Structure formats: C-alpha cells, structure tokens
Amino acid sequence: MAGTVQYGGSGGTPHFCAEIKSETLKGLVNIISAIVDEVKFTITPEGMTLKAVDAAHVAMIEINADSGAFESYSAEECEIGLDLDKIKGVLKLASGVDIIRMEQDADKGRLIFRVGNITRAMTILDTSSLNDPKVPELHLKSSIGISVDELKKGISAADAISDHITMRADSERFELSCEGDTDSVTLRVDKSNLVSLDADAEVCSMFPLDYFSNIVKAIPNGTVINIELDNDYPVKLLFGIAGQHVSVNYLLAPRIESE
C-alpha cells in the first residue's frame, strides 16, 4: 500500500517531479494569487489539487489540475506549501513557451525549479497551518455562460463609482451594475451575446467589487466563465484553463443589505 506520505514526516521518500509550460504555471499562480499569498498543493499520482480561502473568509477557491496539464508528471501523495511571490520570480525567468521543471528535494525540504540553465531552490513551507477549507455544496438557481472579456469591461466601467457590484440575470439578459451616490454604470449582455443562459426568474446579488475584480483580472482573456447566481447568495465562477486540464471553482460571498 502506498500510504499518504506527509512531507516532513519521518518515514518514506516524498516524491514529486513534473514539467509544466511557463504560461500554464503563470495562469495558475495568477488565479491563486487573487486570494492568497501562500498555498498548499495536495499532490497525488493523478494530479494536483488545492483549496484556499482568503484571510477575511469572503472568497474561496478550489483548483484541480490533472496530470494532462503538465508536460510530464510523476508523483506520490504529498503536500507542498509554497510562497506564490517566489514562484512569480521563477516565472519572470521564462518566456511563455519555456518548460519549467519542478522536483522535490526531500532531504533539504526544498522544491527545485529548473528553467533552461537556471536552478532555483525554494523552501517548502510548513503546511500544518494551511488548513483545507470546507467548500460548501451550493445549488444555485441560474447559470450564465459568458466570456471573461465582458466581465473585464464591466469592472473597468465600475471603477471609482462604488465599492460593490451587482450581478443580475433573467431569461433575457445578464447585467453587471454599480450604483454610487450620484453616478451609476451598467453593462448589459443580451442572451444572444452570452454563451449560455439558464435563468427562469430574475436573480440578483451584490458583491464586493475588489474581490470580484481581483479574480476576473486574473483569468486569461477569451476564457468562458460559467457563473452560477442566486438571490443574496454566494456566486460561483467555474472555468477551465490549460485546455481544460485545470478546472477552477471560485466562490464569493454576497453583501446583503440590511433592510
């Protein structure tokens, strides 16, 4: 039996060795950075997963990368905690098509990155303080398929008007809007310009603009997002990157106005 080898444990030889395209790793890191600075990857022979919640417990992310997201992949079960800023430093050394090799150096508790003729050794963080959040099961009433480019446009328009953004959908359209004391802005996308729209009755929730903006800006242009929306409920953003080998599930808590 293989057993779960926790890094830092006394027995066994943690093993993780993988190659990944620089642009795929960059895409992953950008998205995770939208909510945390340090992250714990849970490694299995089939791929890599992570769950993270931001410090204020407003946003939560769950990412599953299957081994097909990598150019090569070989792993036993283990956990690896990393500082995302350091990985960004490694990404600066590579162009988008470069292959980055990652290899666990069990003895020294370090992860070794290789890019061309550069070798970068990075301390693996103690993962005991990085708990996996419990991702709630949500059954939300409506679902909107939309290009992230539209959301980016809406966020840009909302700048400096209010700290909150409202998402609204009905059977005909999806709207992003932002209402300030004197000014307002609305992005309206009709059904014909959506990838899909499944909303029987009108649904509407309001969210903190900064959180929504951070995640939307981190998603590569052209990505189709599936938005699951309900009334005064968290919103769920579902999308894939790296040719759908990486699936992302992002949850953002609503701001509910007291009556």
Added chain:
Amino acid sequence: MAGTVQYGGSGGTPHFCAEIKSETLKGLVNIISAIVDEVKFTITPEGMTLKAVDAAHVAMIEINADSGAFESYSAEECEIGLDLDKIKGVLKLASGVDIIRMEQDADKGRLIFRVGNITRAMTILDTSSLNDPKVPELHLKSSIGISVDELKKGISAADAISDHITMRADSERFELSCEGDTDSVTLRVDKSNLVSLDADAEVCSMFPLDYFSNIVKAIPNGTVINIELDNDYPVKLLFGIAGQHVSVNYLLAPRIESE
C-alpha cells in the same frame, strides 16, 4: 420662439443628445483638462462652446465645436456642467473608433453616456458657480504657424533648466528658450521650417513653463498651431482639432520681469 432653457430651471424640457467619436471627445477633454477639472459646456442647436479660466487666472481657453464634430447632434439651448475625470473614465471604455452616445436625462439631472453595451450615468454639475470668463480682444504684433511637434521638442529640452520659457520671433526665425542659473537651452526654427511667419520687428515674451507644457502636451501630434506673440504680452495659441470642426483659442499671461 425657442427661448433659452437653463438646465435646472423649472419650465421646459432640456434636450441634448449627440454621438461623437471616442478620439474626438478624448482630444477635447485632454485640452480642457490642461487648465480646469470641471467645465460648463454651453449647448446650442448649432454646436457646443466653452470658456474656462484656470484657478490662478493665468490661462484661459475658448473652444467652439460645431455640430460637424459629432457623428449625430440634436440639441436645444442648455448648459451642462461635467467633471472631466469622469469623462476620462468613460473614454477608457472605448477604443479610438468607438462611438460614444451622450444623452441628457432631464428628470434625474444626469448625463447618460453609452459605449457599446455599457451605460454610464453621470451627475450634471450645478453650473451656477462656473462663470464664463470674459476673453479679452488682443491685437498682437506677430504671428507664427508651427507644428506642435516642434513645441513638444522644445518643452522636453527645457525640462529641469528653469520654470520659465521665452518665445521670441523676428522676420527670420522663431525661438523657444529657457535660461537657468548655469545652463540654458534654445530651440531655433528657421522660417523655412515654419508653416508661416509674420513678424516685422523682434517680439519676445516669457511664460510659465508648466502652463505652456500642459497645453502643448495635450495637443495631438501633427497639429499646426498659430502662435500670436508680442512683447511682454499674453500669447495666443489658435488651432483646430477634429478636422477643424473644433476650434481652440488658448491665452497665456506673460511673466514680466521687474527691472
């Protein structure tokens, strides 16, 4: 009789609705921003005018945009006060060829901008505090036609040498110069490289560099400026943008050195 409908007045229905190319609106806003942050547009059925003076009463601008500067134009007489930073926010949502639609929403006292599927409503400012300055009639001795690109080069060269810039012309050339305690710089443009030159005797005046720099940087590259210059007198910059449908008259007070 149509009568003048002041926005905010109790009777009548103020009406203004126009479409303009993003790049034309941007050109206008850049030039106005060189001296004020808030501006009152005076709207008539024939076009839009504005007069503004900066807080220190050193620079003054008068702009006339005929209806040909717009893609479509329909207006009764009214005044609309706007915050230029907010218009800049709208311009960020559009590319140069996009059409921006502006429409007065009389009931709510707001101006509605539409760019593609974005609707941005903006409070109309109370214009009672925004008085039209009286633009003086000046008869200046000499006149120089020059590309704004030359002036931009001169301003760049003057950087960090002094707070003032001197303009000088005679029958042979135009000069921009800047004299510091130890260093100096001169841009000399001979008659053959000017668009026109009409100066019988030498004329020379000195101006605050920051004001001159702000307006010159706001003028699109390639624009021909007509400079009217005299001895220790204000300088007048006359130029057109948007295919001459917008005419700009800018006045800058001289700095006169005490003997």
Added chain:
Amino acid sequence: MAGTVQYGGSGGTPHFCAEIKSETLKGLVNIISAIVDEVKFTITPEGMTLKAVDAAHVAMIEINADSGAFESYSAEECEIGLDLDKIKGVLKLASGVDIIRMEQDADKGRLIFRVGNITRAMTILDTSSLNDPKVPELHLKSSIGISVDELKKGISAADAISDHITMRADSERFELSCEGDTDSVTLRVDKSNLVSLDADAEVCSMFPLDYFSNIVKAIPNGTVINIELDNDYPVKLLFGIAGQHVSVNYLLAPRIESE
C-alpha cells in the same frame, strides 16, 4: 609643444569639438552612471579617457574611447567635468541615429550640445575635486568569455534571494550563484555555451549583488564580456562598445567572508 591645457587655467584656448551618434553616447553614459553621477573626461587629440571610482571605493571603471568612436573629432588636451543626469536629458532629445555635436565654449565655461535645431549649454564642473583613481594592475588566474545576456539572466534570477552573488569557474563551466538563508539559485553555463574559457583550477569569489547588477544592466545586450576571476580577489570585466572603439575595464572588489 602643445602642452596640457587644463580647463579653467588662465592661459591658452581649450578646444574640444566632436560629433557622436546618440546611441554611442547613451551607451557610454549608461555604463559610467553605474558607478558615478559626475565624471571628468580627459580629452586628448587621440580620444577621450576617464577613470572613476564609486563613493564607497568598491567599484572602479576605466574607459578609453578613441576618435573612431566619434563621427568627427577635434581636440586639444583638456579636462571636462560633466553631470551625467544632464547628458541623459540631452539624450532624450535624440533618437538612436541622431548625431549629437559637442563643443566647448571656453569663455563661459560651458559645453554646448547640439541636436537638430536644439542648442543645450551645460556648465562644465570644476574638475579639481574629481581625482583620477589609480587603477591597480591585477593578474587574475582565469578568464571567461560570455555574452552579457547570460549575466543579465543570472541577475534577474538572483533578485530577492541574497545581497551577494558568487562567480565560480573551472575547466568545464562558469557559474553565477546566490545563496540565501532558505533559498538559492544557480546559473550554470557549460564551456560549449561560453565564448571562451581559460581556467585550470576552480576559482571562486563573492561580490555585492547591487554593484554587479548595476554594471551588467548597463551593458548593451549581445555584448561579449571577458571576465577575469580569481579566488577572493576583485573581478575584472573587460568589454568594448561602439564597434570596439570604446574599451571598458571595470573592477569590482570581492566580499571576503571572515572565517
């Protein structure tokens, strides 16, 4: 006999007049700026030389530009002290192919730069406080010919890991490495990817990263550097710019760790 005419001396007519391509002057100024802000050029009929040491006496530079580095050159012996930031201001007025004319204006103690129709007069600094450092004769054990592009990659990788960088060479390879408390990075260039390698035994010295980074970033991409390296000794970087008409000799003191 020509005699040495010191600028500022009472007799004789200092004379210096030269034309240089903007990109050549920019290359020179970038390199000198890596260690000093003000510099004294020693001018002779054959060319221009300078020696400078940084304020902390950690780095030293010696530059020889023969008259072939200039488009035209005519000079008697003299010394000219200049503020490099001011020359950078002049460079901003020129594109890479523009010719910059420099001419000493003896009466006023200024150097006159001409770029197109711009004339920029700059005070010549008093050179009495700018002493020529004595450049030590060093006979270093090994020599490595390498493209500066590799060094730039190594510096980028070293960012935020440590304040020091180690250079190491043996008969097979050259290495740049940086060792922090928890992290490390190494750039390894095998002999086959070096321009030349002459190292019998292993040599290794450690240097302050900021100094090394400043000079390396100032060297144009594609330049081949000859690194002369020894154990716990200064390193010498030798390279040419402007088609080898300008030769640069840069010395950097090692950091020697106490046992």
